[in-house]
Amino acid sequence: MRPLTDEETTQLFDKLSKFIGENIQLLIDRPDGMYCFRYHRDRVYYVSEKNMKRAASVTRKHLVSFGTCFGKFTKTKQFRLHVTALDYLAPYAKYKVWVKSGSEQSFLYGNHVLKSGLGRITESTEKYQGVVVYSMSDLPLGFGVAAKSTQECRNADPMTILVFHQADIGEYIRNEDNLL
Template identity: 50%
Template sequence: MRPLTDTETQTLFSKLANYTGRSLTHLITSSTSIPASSKSKKDEDNRHVFRLHSSRVYYLPLYLANLATSIARPNLLSLGTCIGKFTKTGKFRLHITALDVIAPHARYKVWVKPNGEMPFLYGGNVVKAHVGRWSEDCPEHVGVVVYDMKDVPLGFGVTARSTAESRRLEPTGIVTFRQADIGEYLRDEDTLFAT
């Protein structure tokens, strides 16, 4: 497990910023708002970091990353929350396990009606007829987190059209392209956590 290089960090942060926007800084800064002059060693260890292990990026507290240095790399399977993985071409792909990390910081959101939950969880895109509501002024091709009407995150995707264009669509028009959904835990359980 090692820290990310500059190019890996830039690739990861650009992908995360597509979903979180400016609140990306809340992921890496300490959760307490204590001035830097009065921060103790314990407060510094509570901040979270990103670490790379066999092409997968993990999000974990700094103190846990420091403890992991005592474990040999072949013996370490996983540590923290898996955010995604780097492909062989150097691109970054978010996994569904990143949903708990990006959902509280999501900039744009789409809420689906109860009749649209199952088609989305089975791997389908979100169509206009299934949208209960969505964030205002959402541009085209930006990351959104998909929620049910009870504010439970179901997955994330990329908008097919802006909010203004989506209102003029027919009911079967695609509003959001699915990137990942929580149904993957069952559909891909054999390969989701495989090394």
């Protein structure tokens, strides 16, 4: 467990700013205490300072996990967000997409969101902007990247991809075999 380097912090904050903009500060300075990001075994954890101090008493070799895993660095040193960060990103998301009930299952199976499955989209969403995907009953399902801007969505064909899938809450079940 160690603090992130400047390069790692920049990559993490760039990725988070795609989804929550300048609300990153709200993740760190919370009413229930200070939180920070720590690096352990290619993964970035979001943890309170109180729990971080407790985890520091465990050797790195024996420490499996602590806090909430926000994502990991790939072998090419790119940062990839995990679905475990969804509960922290959803309340602060700047851009949101709601999918129709018929398309929820398709998205939860790892497919992209098509125009035919789009319920509504936040106004002024730009192309390639990070979005949080919600069901029509405001349940966060996952996140992705907008393939089209809001203006382009209005004139798009029903089979056009509007949101590229990145992560969803169905990943736990799909990846269960890989964990064992």
